C-alpha cells in the first residue's frame with residue numbers, strides 16, 4: 298500500500314507528537330515542521346497529500362506560510378489548526394483557500410474525517426493532473442550550464458526529442474536525469490499529451506505490475522475496483538521509467554512485451570489494450586553490470602537503449618557551478634519572497650572545490666541552506682560555518698563507528714558522551 302503523506306506544522310512539540318501518534322496509527326506517513334520557514338523547506342523538497350498548519354507560530358506564522366504554500370504546492374490541501382483565540386483567523390484562512398480548520402486540542406473524529414475529505418480532494422486533483430498530462434514543475438526548469446558535456450546533452454535532446462526513439466538516461470543520483478527526461482518530452486511532438494513518471498525503486502515489486510499495467514477488479518485481494526495503469530494513462534504521450542534497474546525481472550518481461558507489441562494486458566485481465574507510448578528510462582545503476590549478474594534482461598536493455606544520454610557528475614563540470622549557484626539563488630529567494638541575496642567570489646570558489654557526491658541536488662540544497670542561514674552576501678566564512686561541519690561531522694561519525702563492532706557498546710558510548718555534553722552545558 299502506498300501511504301498518504303501528511304506534514305504537521307506546529308511550534309508546540311506536544312501537539313505535533315499527539316497528531317503524529319494518531320496519524321501513524323491510522324497508517325499515514327508523517328513528517329513534522331516546527332515553524333513556517335521549516336514548513337516551506339519541507340514543502341519544496343517533498344510532495345505531501347495534506348498539510349496540517351498551525352496559525353500562531355514564531356518566525357513565519359500560519360497565514361504567511363499558507364500564502365507561500367499556495368505558490369509552491371497550490372494543489373496540496375491545507376488544514377489549519379487554531380486555538381480559541383485564532384478562530385477568526387482560521388475562517389479567514391479558509392476564505393483564502395485553506396481546505397478547512399480544526400480547533401485545538403484536536404478532536405480525534407473531526408480530525409480524521411477532515412483529513413479523509415482533504416485526501417479525497419487531493420486524489421481527485423492528482424487524477425485530473427494525470428489526465429491533463431501535467432506533472433511536477435521540474436519540466437519548466439531550465440537546464441543550466443555551458444560546459445562541453447551540457448552543450449552536448451542539449452544538442453542530443455534537440456535531435457532526439459522530435460523522433461520516436463527510446464532514450465536511456467544514465468548518471469549518478471542528483472545529476473539531472475529527470476530534468477533531461479522532462480525536456481525530451483517537452484520538445485517532442487507528444488508534449489500536449491501526458492508525461493507519466495514511474496519511480497520503479499519506490500514501488501514494491503508485488504505492486505509494480507499493477508502500477509504499470511493496471512488491474513481488473515478482483516485480480517487480487519486488495520483489488521476492489523478496476524484500475525488504469527500508467528502505460529494506459531500515458532497513451533499518446535511518454536512514460537518515464539525512472540530507476541529501471543530496480544524493476545523486478547517479472548515486470549521487465551511484461552514491459553518488454555508491451556514494447557514489442559504496443560499492447561498491454563491488465564493484471565487479472567485478458568483483453569489486450571493497444572497503447573501508443575514513447576518510453577524514456579533512467580538508471581543510476583550500471584545496467585550492463587546488472588545484466589552480467591542476471592538482474593536485468595539484455596533484450597530489454599537493447600530495446601530501451603536506442604539513444605543513451607549519460608549525464609556526468611557535477612565534479613566533471615565544476616565550471617558550471619557559478620552559473621548554477623546564481624540560478625538557484627535567484628529561484629530560492631523568489632520562492633521565499635525575500636530580497637535577492639548573492640554569493641561573493643570566494644564563496645563561489647570554495648563551493649567549486651567541494652566534493653559534491655550528491656551532485657546538483659546537493660548543491661541546490663546547500664545553496665538553499667546558505668540563503669536561509671547566511672547574510673545578504675554569502676561569504677566563504679558562511680560555508681565554513683554552515684556547510685563544512687556537516688561533512689566533517691560525517692567523517693567524525695565514521696571514525697567513531699569504526700571503533701565499535703557491537704551496537705550496544707556504541708549506544709553506551711553515545712549516552713556517555715551525551716551526559717558529558719549535558720553537564721558541560723549546565
Ligand SMILES: Nc1ncnc2c1ncn2[C@@H]1O[C@H](COP(=O)(O)OP(=O)(O)OP(=O)(O)O)[C@@H](O)[C@H]1O
Nearest residue numbers: 438439440441469470471472473474475476657658
Ligand atoms: N543542469 C541543471 N540545471 C538546473 N537545475 C538542475 C540541473 N540538473 C539538475 N538540476 C536540479 O537538480 C535536482 C536534481 O535533478 P534530477 O531530479 O533531475 O536528478 P536525477 O538524476 O533524476 O536524480 P536521482 O537519480 O536522485 O533521481 C532537481 O531539482 C533539478 O531541477
Ligand SMILES: [Mg+2]
Nearest residue numbers: 474475539579
Ligand atoms: Mg531522478
